Amino acid sequence: VRVALLAFALLVLSGCATQSVIVRQSPPEAPLTEADAPSMYTYDPWERLNRCTYRFNARFDEYVFLPVADTYRGIPEPVRSSIHNFFHNLAEIPSTANYILQLRFGGGARGVGRFVINSTLGVGGLFDVASKFKLSSEQTGFAATLSTWGVQPGPYLVVPLLGPSTLRDGVGFLADYGIEYGVNIVGLYRGDPSWGLGAVNAVDQRAAINFRYYGSGSPFEYETIRFLYVHRDLIQDEALRKVGRRKRPDTDEPAGK
Amino acid sequence: VSLHRACLLLALVVLPRLLPAEEPPTGLADSAALRATVFGTPPQDLAPMPETVPLREIDMAMPWALPVPKVLWFDRRLRAWFSAQKKPAPLAIVISGTGSDGNTAKLATLRGALYGAGYQVLTLPSPTFPGFIVSTSSTGVAGDLLQDGRDLYAAMQTIIAHLPHHAPITDIDVLGYSLGGANAAVVKSIDATEGKLKIHRVVMINPPVSLFASIDRLDRLYAQSIGSGDAGLENLYRRLYTRLSNLYRASNKVQIDDTDLFAAAAGVLKTDADLSAAIALTFRLELVDVFFAGDLYARTGVVIDPLKPPGVGDSLEEIGRELRGKTFKEYFNRVFAPYYMAHRPGSTPQSLLADNRLDIIGSALRENSDYYAQTNSDDLILDESELAWLKSTLGSRIAVYDHGGHLGNLGERRQIADMLDMLAGRWQGQAR
Numbered sequence: 001v002r003v004a005l006l007a008f009a010l011l012v013l014s015g016c017a018t019q020s021v022i023v024r025q026s027p028p029e030a031p032l033t034e035a036d037a038p039s040m041y042t043y044d045p046w047e048r049l050n051r052c053t054y055r056f057n058a059r060f061d062e063y064v065f066l067p068v069a070d071t072y073r074g075i076p077e078p079v080r081s082s083i084h085n086f087f088h089n090l091a092e093i094p095s096t097a098n099y100i101l102q103l104r105f106g107g108g109a110r111g112v113g114r115f116v117i118n119s120t121l122g123v124g125g126l127f128d129v130a131s132k133f134k135l136s137s138e139q140t141g142f143a144a145t146l147s148t149w150g151v152q153p154g155p156y157l158v159v160p161l162l163g164p165s166t167l168r169d170g171v172g173f174l175a176d177y178g179i180e181y182g183v184n185i186v187g188l189y190r191g192d193p194s195w196g197l198g199a200v201n202a203v204d205q206r207a208a209i210n211f212r213y214y215g216s217g218s219p220f221e222y223e224t225i226r227f228l229y230v231h232r233d234l235i236q237d238e239a240l241r242k243v244g245r246r247k248r249p250d251t252d253e254p255a256g257k
Numbered sequence: 258v259s260l261h262r263a264c265l266l267l268a269l270v271v272l273p274r275l276l277p278a279e280e281p282p283t284g285l286a287d288s289a290a291l292r293a294t295v296f297g298t299p300p301q302d303l304a305p306m307p308e309t310v311p312l313r314e315i316d317m318a319m320p321w322a323l324p325v326p327k328v329l330w331f332d333r334r335l336r337a338w339f340s341a342q343k344k345p346a347p348l349a350i351v352i353s354g355t356g357s358d359g360n361t362a363k364l365a366t367l368r369g370a371l372y373g374a375g376y377q378v379l380t381l382p383s384p385t386f387p388g389f390i391v392s393t394s395s396t397g398v399a400g401d402l403l404q405d406g407r408d409l410y411a412a413m414q415t416i417i418a419h420l421p422h423h424a425p426i427t428d429i430d431v432l433g434y435s436l437g438g439a440n441a442a443v444v445k446s447i448d449a450t451e452g453k454l455k456i457h458r459v460v461m462i463n464p465p466v467s468l469f470a471s472i473d474r475l476d477r478l479y480a481q482s483i484g485s486g487d488a489g490l491e492n493l494y495r496r497l498y499t500r501l502s503n504l505y506r507a508s509n510k511v512q513i514d515d516t517d518l519f520a521a522a523a524g525v526l527k528t529d530a531d532l533s534a535a536i537a538l539t540f541r542l543e544l545v546d547v548f549f550a551g552d553l554y555a556r557t558g559v560v561i562d563p564l565k566p567p568g569v570g571d572s573l574e575e576i577g578r579e580l581r582g583k584t585f586k587e588y589f590n591r592v593f594a595p596y597y598m599a600h601r602p603g604s605t606p607q608s609l610l611a612d613n614r615l616d617i618i619g620s621a622l623r624e625n626s627d628y629y630a631q632t633n634s635d636d637l638i639l640d641e642s643e644l645a646w647l648k649s650t651l652g653s654r655i656a657v658y659d660h661g662g663h664l665g666n667l668g669e670r671r672q673i674a675d676m677l678d679m680l681a682g683r684w685q686g687q688a689r
Binding site for chain 2: 033055058213222
């Protein structure tokens, strides 16, 4: 059960971190065989640093993030939900840009449609009206774009404050932020208010994740989280991979390399 | 929903093996029992629960704790969860199953039922949970029924003395599921001589009779369904990875999200061998933590060099790899028995095995009408003689259901209603 909880937390965690969406464009190809499967072991050349960061994140979570998130959970649900919708609506911008980079124009159109509807009828994104019009959210990010371009996840990376990631997902996160910063919609992303806004966004995301660092009590929690994060990413990659478009990684190397 | 998701995900995480159809069945349990054990009670069969249950986390350092090993720094405090009533009410203390913390989905189910029935509820981790071993155990070597019972009993007193705002406690009952059931009964028997808590009734839910025999059965299940060493696990992983990836690639869905991942994981667990592998691996991963802590505290040097124990930033990959290949028998022979034989003059491996059977409190179970149990005729941690022993020892104070495997009917209407009847002293025996 501990493992299940961990895994659940991780999925939520990683889902929030990347918001990646996988879209099938090509027809199913020849099925994978077991020889195609990567190693169970994960490529983690920065393990010592990662473990340090993991521990730092745990402490930060315990003393800062969680108490704040707990207080935030005290806010009435409709208000929190509006805050959540607001940030989610803003994230349609980098998502749409990434759909275009992935040449997935349907997803891009959906993003534009949602953004327009929610920004107007949804009062600046506070209400997710678009979902009521059966235009549900399917966001993607630069990490998924890199994956469609054939970029491997690379080494496992624990990002300060954010948590489990890979080099590719970390770059994806920065690029998505770069897009938001570049577009700077209604001036939200630059200047002093942007700090406050970023903090509220972070707390909103943290409050939605039911995960406790070291909640497993296990000395092997770092390994477990790493395994789950990276291998989930790899399975998603399989769905994105197209025939001949990218080379399959060496299955004898640790996964991710 | 999250419970259901967690269960499905368990299926994914424990890497079910896809054996070809011609493999022999495990012979240890039937399909229905395995299925129930893995997937639990279907939502439509669950007993009604209150919509909200107040819940407070309690983090406490136990004054008698051993020095905390650096590598386990995060387990320095015991973590329990408490739900208070507004009016004076009895307190139900619930103990978790093997290797599990004090806030599992199963505990949440029991908490909901108990709180709804008017109890204040305190849920505690298993004495085999690493967070308990480090913060509370007075030996660090988990799995001894009496020693774990004493540590639990002391922890209960400490926590109850410091409970946050709560209504007066009118009575104390103790419950537990799986190993926690046996722990609960032992705690009551200790209280019978010490009298510090005046524990009234005990309900054991799917308890083992012989702890080591039960785990030995699960080790055999592992050997049969996964094989030995990391090679077996690696094969298993490759199979699952392939299967899941192909499911995705063949899917016509535009978007594959976590919900699909859960559904895929559930779809992968089909045969008895898959289910056996899931169950066996779950237990093995719990044993890995117990083994690690035991070897570290007892300085037995099986996988951890007592002179150079791992530090905070050290990789534990190698140690984990070694431990995943080790059975409970090895824990017993190389950590548990050497430690307790050194600390209990006159004890032998045979006497230690005997000390870890529920018979050590057999006369109390037989004569004291405040002990109750619920189990299933197809529980895979019991064999026929053990089930017969439970029945003959408890007489009319046991309910034996004809389905559910191990804990697979926990939360079901019948199970909850019977449990509440037992706790309230209303239980009239099982209608035949």
